[in-house]
Amino acid sequence: xxxxxxxxxxxxxxxxxxxxxxxxxxxxxILGFAVYSSxxxxxxxxxxxxxxxxxxxxLSVYKSDxxxxxxxxxxxxxEQGGITQMGYILTDNEGTRVAGKMQAKTPKTGWSxxxxxxxxxxxxxxxxxxxxxxxxxxxVVIADxxxxxxxxxxxxxxxxxxxxxxxxIGVGGSVVLTRLLRRRLSGINETASAIIGGDLNQRxxxxxxxxxxxxxxxxxxxxxxxxxxxxxxxxxxSGDIAHDLRSPLNRLRQNLETSLSEKLEPAEQRSAVxxxxxxxxxxxxxxxxxxxxxxxxxxxxxxxxKPQRLDRIVAEICEAYQPAAHDAGFDMQCExxxxxxxxxxxxxxxQMLTNLLDNSxxxxxxxxxxxxQITENLEEIDLVVSDNGPGIxxxxxxEMLRRFARMExxxxxxxxxxxxxxxxxxxxxxxxxxxxSDNQPGLKVTISFGxxxxx
Amino acid sequence: MKILLVxxxxxxxxxxxxxxxxxxxxxxxxxxxxxxxxxxxxxNFDVIILDRMLPGMDGIAIIGAIRGAGETVPIxxxxxxxxxxxxxxxxxxxxxxxxxxxxxxxxLHARLNALVRRHQPEAAESTLSANGIELDRLKRLVLRxxxxxxxxxxxxxxxxxxLRNSGKVVTRTMLLERVWNFHFDxxxxxxxxxxxxxxxxxxxxxxEDAIITVRGAGYMIAAxx
Numbered sequence: 001x002x003x004x005x006x007x008x009x010x011x012x013x014x015x016x017x018x019x020x021x022x023x024x025x026x027x028x029x030i031l032g033f034a035v036y037s038s039x040x041x042x043x044x045x046x047x048x049x050x051x052x053x054x055x056x057x058x059l060s061v062y063k064s065d066x067x068x069x070x071x072x073x074x075x076x077x078x079e080q081g082g083i084t085q086m087g088y089i090l091t092d093n094e095g096t097r098v099a100g101k102m103q104a105k106t107p108k109t110g111w112s113x114x115x116x117x118x119x120x121x122x123x124x125x126x127x128x129x130x131x132x133x134x135x136x137x138x139x140v141v142i143a144d145x146x147x148x149x150x151x152x153x154x155x156x157x158x159x160x161x162x163x164x165x166x167x168x169i170g171v172g173g174s175v176v177l178t179r180l181l182r183r184r185l186s187g188i189n190e191t192a193s194a195i196i197g198g199d200l201n202q203r204x205x206x207x208x209x210x211x212x213x214x215x216x217x218x219x220x221x222x223x224x225x226x227x228x229x230x231x232x233x234x235x236x237x238s239g240d241i242a243h244d245l246r247s248p249l250n251r252l253r254q255n256l257e258t259s260l261s262e263k264l265e266p267a268e269q270r271s272a273v274x275x276x277x278x279x280x281x282x283x284x285x286x287x288x289x290x291x292x293x294x295x296x297x298x299x300x301x302x303x304x305x306k307p308q309r310l311d312r313i314v315a316e317i318c319e320a321y322q323p324a325a326h327d328a329g330f331d332m333q334c335e336x337x338x339x340x341x342x343x344x345x346x347x348x349x350x351q352m353l354t355n356l357l358d359n360s361x362x363x364x365x366x367x368x369x370x371x372x373q374i375t376e377n378l379e380e381i382d383l384v385v386s387d388n389g390p391g392i393x394x395x396x397x398x399e400m401l402r403r404f405a406r407m408e409x410x411x412x413x414x415x416x417x418x419x420x421x422x423x424x425x426x427x428x429x430x431x432x433x434x435x436x437s438d439n440q441p442g443l444k445v446t447i448s449f450g451x452x453x454x455x
Numbered sequence: 456m457k458i459l460l461v462x463x464x465x466x467x468x469x470x471x472x473x474x475x476x477x478x479x480x481x482x483x484x485x486x487x488x489x490x491x492x493x494x495x496x497x498x499n500f501d502v503i504i505l506d507r508m509l510p511g512m513d514g515i516a517i518i519g520a521i522r523g524a525g526e527t528v529p530i531x532x533x534x535x536x537x538x539x540x541x542x543x544x545x546x547x548x549x550x551x552x553x554x555x556x557x558x559x560x561x562x563l564h565a566r567l568n569a570l571v572r573r574h575q576p577e578a579a580e581s582t583l584s585a586n587g588i589e590l591d592r593l594k595r596l597v598l599r600x601x602x603x604x605x606x607x608x609x610x611x612x613x614x615x616x617x618l619r620n621s622g623k624v625v626t627r628t629m630l631l632e633r634v635w636n637f638h639f640d641x642x643x644x645x646x647x648x649x650x651x652x653x654x655x656x657x658x659x660x661x662x663e664d665a666i667i668t669v670r671g672a673g674y675m676i677a678a679x680x
Binding site: 274277284285288316319320321323324325327347350351354357358361362419 | 555557559609635636637638639640641642643644645647648649651652671
C-alpha cells in the first residue's frame with residue numbers, strides 16, 4: 001500500500017468522495033468521446049455511400065448514352081436542389097470544365113477532402129469522389145460535410161452539459177456522502193471519546209443490520225470487551241501482588257521488631273530473625289514464580305525444545321513423590337504407558353507435573369487418592385492428574401488458571417496462587433490443551449499433547 | 456581456600472565476601488569483568504564465583520576467556536534470573552555450577568565446598584566411606600559398621616552424594632539437582648522423605664544418627680577424623 005501515490009490513499013471522507021467523482025467524470029468523458037467518434041464514423045460512412053450511389057448512377061448514364069447525356073444529367077440534378085443537394089464537376093480530357101457549378105479545383109482520383117466556395121458561407125470543406133472517365137475526362141461528386149459537423153457540435157454541446165451535471169452531482173454527492181458518513185462515524189467517535197474520558201463501560205450502539213458499519217461496531221465492541229477484561233485482570237493482579245506482599249511484609253516487620261526487643265533470650269531472638277528470613281523467602285519465591293511465568297509466556301524457551309520421553313519424566317517424578325505422598329497418608333498411583341514422546345523442555349514438563357502433585361497433596365485431605373496417568377491414542381498423549389479431594393466447582397475452573405487465583409477469598413492459607421497459572425503457561429508453550437474437570441468428587445487435570453502439532 | 460569473587464553489586468559482594476571470610480576463606484573481590492579476568496588467569500584460586508551480568512564484559516565471555524587460557528579452576532556462576540536459558544547458556548559455556556540470585560549464604564557455601572571437592576582427582580574412586588559407612592559404587596553395596604544395608608536406587612544415589620561431600624553440608628536444592636535432576640523447587644518434602652527413609656535404614660541397630668540435619672541449610676555425614 002505504501003507504494004501508492006497519496007491520491008489513492010484518501011485521508012478523509014471528502015477526499016474519498018472527490019476521488020470517486022473524478023473517476024466517474026473520467027469514465028463519462030471516455031464514454032462521451034466514444035459516442036461522438038462512433039456517431040461521426042457512422043455519418044461519414046452514410047455520406048460516402050450516398051456519394052458512391054450518385055457516382056454509380058451518373059456512370060451508368062455515361063456508359064449507355066455518352067458524355068453529352070452525362071452533362072445534361074448533371075445539369076438536371078443541380079437544378080433539382082434540396083437538402084441532399086450534391087455538387088458536381090465534369091471535365092473533358094484536357095481538364096476543361098464541361099458541366100457542374102461547384103466552385104472548386106478538380107481533385108485527383110479517389111476519395112479526398114476539398115475546399116470549395118459556398119455562396120452563403122464562404123470557403124468550406126467537402127467530401128469528394130473523383131473518377132476517371134474512359135474518354136480521359138473526370139467526374140467529381142461532392143457532398144457538403146456540414147450536416148456531420150452540425151451533429152458533432154450538437155453532440156459536443158450535449159456532452160459538455162452532461163459533464164457539467166455529473167460534476168455538480170459528484171461534488172454535491174461527495175458533500176452529502178461526507179455528512180452521512182460523518183454522522184455514522186460520530187457514534188463510534190463519541191463512544192471512543194467517552195472511553196478515553198474514563199467511562200470504560202460505554203459501547204457503540206448497534207442497528208442490527210449486519211452491514212459494514214454494524215460489523216465494524218461489533219468488532220470494536222468485542223475489542224473493548226477484551227481490553228476491559230485485560231484491564232480488570234491487570235487491576236486484579238496488581239491488587240493481588242500488593243495484597244500478597246503486604247501480609248508477608250507485615251509479618252517480616254513484626255519479626256524484625258520482635259528481634260530488636262532487649263528482653264529476648266538469644267535463642268528467641270534467633271528464631272525471630274529466622275522467621276523474618278522465611279517471610280522474605282516467601283516473597284522472593286512469589287517473584288520468582290511470577291518471573292518464571294512471564295518468561296515461559298514469552299516463548300523464547302521454545303528454542304530448547306527437543307523430543308522428550310514423557311513417560312520417563314513422569315515415572316521419575318512419581319517415584320520421587322510416592323514416598324512423600326505415602327508418608328502424608330495419601331494413596332498415590334501411577335499408570336504410565338511406555339514410549340510416549342512429546343516435544344518440549346524436560347525441566348518444564350517436570351515442573352508442570354510437580355506443581356499439579358503439590359496442589360493435590362496440599363488441597364486434598366489425608367487419605368485421598370491421587371492418580372497420575374499417561375494415555376496415548378492416535379491423535380494425542382494425555383497426561384492426567386486426578387484426586388478425590390474437594391475439587392474446584394465448574395464455574396470457577398477457568399478463574400483458577402489466572403495468576404493469584406485462590407479458592408479462599410480471604411487469601412489467608414499458604415500458597416501463592418501461582419501454581420496452576422504456571423501449569424497453564426507451560427501447557428500453552430508446549431502447544432498442549434489444559435482442561436480442568438470434575439473427578440466426582442475431586443479435581444481432574446488433563447493435559448493433551450496433540451501428536452500432529454508435536455511431532 | 457582461596458576464592459575469587461567477581462560481582463559488581465557492592466551489597467551482594469560484601470555479603471558474600473564477609474560470609475566466606477568468617478568461614479575462614481581468603482577472598483579476592485573484583486567489581487568488573489576485565490579486572491576479574493586479570494585475576495582469574497593468575498591461576499592462584501581454588502574456585503571462582505562469577506556474576507552473569509557484569510559491566511564491561513559478559514560473564515559467559517569471561518568464562519570463555521578463562522577456559523581459553525587453559526585454566527581448569529572450578530567456576531560457580533551467579534544468575535539474576537531463574538531463566539532456564541541462562542542456566543543452559545552458563546553450563547554450556549564452561550561454568551561448573553550455577554546459583555540463582557537471591558540465594559541463602561549456606562547454599563552458596565555448600566556449593567563451593569562441593570565444587571572444590573568434585574574437582575579433586577580422587578573423586579573417581581569406586582568406594583566412598585565416612586563415619587563407618589562404606590559405599591561401593593561398582594558392586595552397589597552399602598555397609599555400616601560392616602553390616603550390609605539394603606537401599607533403593609534413589610536412596611543409594613542420595614547416600615553417594617552425601618558421602619562424596621562428607622564433613623560438608625549438602626543442601627536440599629543440591630540434592631534435588633544431583634540426585635533427581637530437578638532444576639526447580641517442589642513444594643512437597645520429597646527430599647526430607649527420602650532422607651528419613653535412608654536414615655532409618657542406616658540407623659537400624661546403631662545408636663548414633665548417620666545423617667546430621669543442619670537446620671536451615673541441609674544434610675551432612677560426618678567426615679572421618
